[in-house]
Amino acid sequence: MTPDAAANTPEAMPPEAPMAMPAQPLNRWSDDQVRELVAPQLWRTPWVSRIFVATGLIAAVLLGGREMYRVVEVGGVTVLEWALLALFLVNFSWIALAFVSAIVGFFALFGKPAIATPEPPEKLNSRNALVMPIYNEQPSRVFGAMQAVYEEIARLGFAAHFDCFLVSDTTDPDIWIAEERAFIALREALGPEAKVYYRHRPKNHRRKAGNIEDFVTRWGGAYDHMVIFDADSLMTGHAIVALAAAMEADPDAGIIQTLPLVINRNTLFARTQQFASRVYGPVIAAGIGVWYGRDGNYWGHNAIIRMEAFAGGGGLPDLRGRPPFGGLIMSHDFVEAALIRRKGWAVYMLPRLEGSYEESPPSLIDLAARDRRWCQGNLQHTALLATRGLYPLSRQHFLNGIFSYLASPFWMFMLLCGIALALQSKFIRPEYFTDEFALFPAWPRFDAERALTLFAVTMAILIAPKVFGLIIHLMNGASRRGSGGAFRTIVSAILEIILSSLFAPIMMLVQSSSVFEILAGRSTGWNPQRRDDGSIPFRDIAWNHGWHTALGVVTLISGALIAPSLVAWMSPTIAGLLLAIPLSWASGNLAWGLALKRLGLMLIPEETNVPPIATAARDYGRRLAGLGVDSADALKALHADERLFREHGRMLPKGVSRPRGQIEPDRCMAAAKITEAESLDEAIAWLTPKEKTALLHDRALLALAAKLPDGAEPAPAGSA
Incomplete structure (x- = not known):
């Protein structure tokens, strides 16, 4: 293999x-930094819906708090009962806000399809970048999806307005070269006129936020807007073109977010999430979309962003201190939305826009792994609550994210408080008469009948958003038929509620553990997500959930010894913990999910009538996988394909040299091993992943590797 002269092909x-993208200050701000509105007539604050939400939330919390107080006030309120009341109010306010928001969404969608396909505009005037950040993903899936997206846009006649960028932060050297192979194959499939580009960063500085920032500061000046994808994102041409048209029609819009619906999922757990996303998600999204108005949030993907707004207002500083609360901002999307809104740009949602899709983790353990990173990012937002100049709803977005994880330990503390009260009443002798004069003894007692009523009301408020979503879904004929008909949809909803109730206590402990670890100062890493269907080895499941099951056994025995009524009160939690191991195993089981699909349960309309883009993305991904782009060793692939070797050299950063005197250990070790190796196989056997990466970045070392013969038996490292 020898490097030829550069072929007459486009640059990568x-x-x-x-485009300048300065880091935004957090501790100083003045109103003169807020931009003037270009189209103030488009700016309408939804005061009516906000007043309704605020009034409904306050009323629900006051009524719930009053009823809980009446439950515990019998015989006087002890310290533990005050704690139970406080924890109840915190948890009840969380579900009450979701309930009131869902009411708004229900009336916003009543009589309408939950999602609808927009008509494409007659023309566009803007230049747009489709940006997909990738990190150690399966190349065939990612590049196949981008091909499907680009071809849909081209069929609509708008290809001239969109350039596609796959910006890689991949650290695995074999996956990096696989990405380059997939990129070359993608360009060949789309033809020479297609504007599809690829860039790999040598250092993944600042992770995903830094990846996007690097793109904006180096290429952002050529584009009016960018549509941000995630590695599992998929958007139809209609949706993308509609977002660009919406941006052009609203010169004050900084970010327009869509509602990504979960598709392509087949395991039991993933199908549960997929069904919930499709049936309940639109009502919840419509509700927050209405009362958030133009003070909305951003979820990091499946959204369009004005380049001027992002560069001028979305630059992220590092936080003071060390991780997990200091350093790099992890859940950067919330922060970018808040800072862009602070600059005077609108951030809002188009929840009914059809054609925005994503995938979800295939099992409970996969969700927990992703959740750990999200937990740290959201808790880190506590340091951003005092940021100067933020709008009130931007702070509410931070609080919402923080509490989405603190809710789990609060729920756990509430259960523990209830157990402590039961223990107190069972085993601790009450102090019948205190030092103060009283006619009756003071000891903890409950109004059991009122407690049962309050429990039923709380469960009704918790489930109500799902019922609202189900009603809207059933009212639309196409959605109803696409989910297997009314009867199967209702049965699926009941099954989803049961499964979610069983999964909930497991996630309570998982999230509580994550919160405690983060509070103890343990930071998380940045690992790629497992996206494929398939179960996890049983020993890993038992290792992860063994202590959940043990806690369930202890709780059951303790509750039975204290009072049977306590076991009845905690039965949903106890059942979920006792079944933690089989539930987690079943969650990632592909056969169980497919069995439900064959029975017509947990169906969504996008399965009955599969979106053409989903079919195309799958087919293109399989074609790329069939070419072997996902599996080959990087050095073997370069050694066997002269064109790939040549194009790899062209894609390496130009003009980057090591400062004199600065020694890079990985490069030095790679040079020593590649020089001493007698064959390519021997070199591959000796090189560590970091050394291989250093070699792949160095043209001189690559030239040495190109001269090695292939196929000789490798000798053990150090035996020469």
Whole structure:
């Protein structure tokens, strides 16, 4: 293998168009930094819905708190009962807000399809970048999805307004070269006129936020807007073109977010999430979309962003202190939305826009792994609550994210408080008469009948958003038929509620553990997500959930010894914990999910009538996988394919040199091993992943590797 002269093919990236993106201050702000509105007539604050939400929330919390107080006030309120009341109010306010928001969403969607396909505009005037950040993902899936997206846009006649960028932060050297192979194959499939580009960063500085920032500061000046994808995102041409048209029609819009619906899922757990996303999600999204108005949030993908707004207002500083609360901002999307809104740009949602899709973790353990990173990112937002100049709803978004994880330990503390009260009443002798004069003894007692009523009301408020979503779904004929008909949809909803109730206590402990670890100062890493269907080895499941099951056994025995009524009160939690191991095993089981699909349960309309883009993305991904782009060793692939070797050299950053005197250990070790190796197989056997990465970045070392013969038996490292 020898490197030939550069072929007459397009560069992997277009000429740079730099754009400044300064880090935004957090501790200082003045109103003169807020931009003037270009179209103030479009700016309407939804005061009616906000007043309704605020009034409904306050009323629900006051009524719930009053009823809980009446439950515990019998015989006087002890310290533990005050704690139970406080924890109840915190948890009840959380579900009450979701309930009131769902009411708004229900009336916003009543009589309408939950989602609808927009008509494409007659023309566009903007230049848009489709940006997909990738990190150690399966190349065939990612590049196949981008091909499907680009071809849909081209069929609509808008290809001239969209350039596609796959910006890689991949650290695995074999996956990096696989990405380059997939990129070359993608360009061949789309033809020479397609504007599809690829860039790999040598250092994944600042992770995903830094990846996007690098794109904006180097190429952002050439584009009006960018549509951000995640590695599992998929958006139809209609949806993308509609977002660009919406941006053009609203010159004050900084971010327009869509509602990504979960598709392509087949395991039991993933199908449960998929069904919930499709049936309940639109009502919840419509509700927050209405009362958030133009003070909305951003979820990091499946959204369009004005380049000027992002560069001028979305630059992220590092936080003071060390991780997990200091350093790099992890859940950057919330923060970018808040800072862009602070600049005077609108951030809002189009929840009814059809054609925005994503995937979800295939099992409970996969969700827990992703959740650990999200937990740290959201808890880190406590340091951002005092940021100067933020709008009230931006702070509410931070609080919402923080409490989405603190709710689990609060729920756990509430259960423990209830157990402590039961223990107190069972085993601790009450102090019948205190030092103060009283006619009756003071000891903890409950109004059991009122407690049962309050429990039923709380469960009704918790489930109500799902019922609202189910009603809207059933009212639409196409959605109803696409989910297997009314009867199967209702049965699926009941099954989803049962499964979610069983999964909930497991996630309570998982999230509580994550919160306690983060509070103890343990930071999380940045690992790629497992996206494929398939179960996890049983020993890993038992290791992860063994202590959940043990806690369930202890709780059951303790509750039975204290009072049977306590076991009845905690039965949903106890059942979920006792079944933690089989539930987790079943969650990632592909056969169980497919069995439900064959029975017509947990169906969504996008399965009955599969979106063409989903079919195309799958087919293109399989074609790329069939070419072997996912599996080959990086050095073997370069050694066997002269064109790939040549194109890899062209894609390496130009003009980057090591400062004199600065020694890079990985490069030095790679140089020593590649020089001493007698064959390519021997070199591959000796090189560590970091050394291989250093070699792949170095043209001189690559030239040495190209001269090695292939196929000789490798000798053990150090035996020469």
